Amino acid sequence: MALSRRALLSTAAALGAGLLPARAAEKLKVSVFSKHLRFLEGEPLAAFTTGLGFDGIDLTVRKGGHVEPDRVRQDLPKLVAILRRKSLDVSMLTTDIADADSPFVEEILSTMAELGIRHYRWNGFRYEANTPIARQLDRLKPRVAKLAALNARHKVTAMYHTHSGTGLVGASFWDLRILLDGLDPDAVGVNYDVGHATVEGGLGGWINSFNILLPHLRGVAVKDFLWAKNAAGRWQPEWTPLVKGMVQLQQFFKMLAATSFAGPLQVHFEYPLGGAEHGNATITISQDEVAAAMKRDLQQVRTYMRGV
Numbered sequence: 001m002a003l004s005r006r007a008l009l010s011t012a013a014a015l016g017a018g019l020l021p022a023r024a025a026e027k028l029k030v031s032v033f034s035k036h037l038r039f040l041e042g043e044p045l046a047a048f049t050t051g052l053g054f055d056g057i058d059l060t061v062r063k064g065g066h067v068e069p070d071r072v073r074q075d076l077p078k079l080v081a082i083l084r085r086k087s088l089d090v091s092m093l094t095t096d097i098a099d100a101d102s103p104f105v106e107e108i109l110s111t112m113a114e115l116g117i118r119h120y121r122w123n124g125f126r127y128e129a130n131t132p133i134a135r136q137l138d139r140l141k142p143r144v145a146k147l148a149a150l151n152a153r154h155k156v157t158a159m160y161h162t163h164s165g166t167g168l169v170g171a172s173f174w175d176l177r178i179l180l181d182g183l184d185p186d187a188v189g190v191n192y193d194v195g196h197a198t199v200e201g202g203l204g205g206w207i208n209s210f211n212i213l214l215p216h217l218r219g220v221a222v223k224d225f226l227w228a229k230n231a232a233g234r235w236q237p238e239w240t241p242l243v244k245g246m247v248q249l250q251q252f253f254k255m256l257a258a259t260s261f262a263g264p265l266q267v268h269f270e271y272p273l274g275g276a277e278h279g280n281a282t283i284t285i286s287q288d289e290v291a292a293a294m295k296r297d298l299q300q301v302r303t304y305m306r307g308v
Helices: 005-016 022-027 042-052 069-085 105-114 133-154 174-180 194-200 205-216 249-257 287-307
Strands: 030-033 056-061 089-095 119-122 157-161 188-193 217-222 224-229 235-240 265-267
Touching: 030 089, 030 287, 042 069, 042 287, 056 069, 069 089, 069 105, 089 105, 089 265, 105 119, 105 133, 119 217, 133 157, 133 174, 133 188, 157 217, 174 188, 174 205, 188 194, 188 205, 194 205, 194 217, 194 224, 205 217, 205 249, 249 287, 265 287
Parallel strands: 030 056, 030 265, 056 089, 089 119, 119 157, 157 188, 188 217, 217 265
Antiparallel strands: 224 235
């Protein structure tokens, strides 16, 4: 059947905009956030991650992480070699880097670049009380621009993680657009956390935040939650396994599939898992229980990816 002129023009426009067919989402590699596997090191970490069925790992290179920042030159290449022998993709690093003057920033960026790791999660900013937000954003812009220049030199991308909460730069999303405006998204971009985005904009706000940050989208984090009252009777987010919460993940993955996003995609496990949710080095439940929970969430992610 011949395509109409309108259909042909629409297809050409989509290709010109770099959009992918919906099924392209199936090809995304899915990584586990290594914070939740802090109870494992080296070969056991690699074997456990492979056994879960993940394609890769988002590796913590920060204080208390799998690699300490002051040991990055010595320890990161060794750990990456172990993980890659298990055919795991080290898709990104999660770091404490806030700007170009952060401790060990040169060592981290040069080492990851040498290892062919192109993305890292960059630590967030907080607003000062009693100072106009617009003035604070103006002060932050030069710091972000300086970090962008450093990343460009090393050919790596910093991804600002979108948390939710009071006083956090990026929780409102539009402020990130202001900070990143005019800068190369392949130098400084966004790691869009759909769980935190839903906390901040439960009905349509998370859709707007996704769209406004889309030009800067370089990473995606997946988690789920429900609103619940704490012991003091105050409402707060309570993280849950996927599908148990209120995040519209099926809709989100359809939106993601309509873009040129190619990863990294990470799954986070913030709900009770014997301390693994907090990144504890010792857990109070068995590794089998942790593995079962993580496999369930990974399977759900793959179901969403196939269903777009």
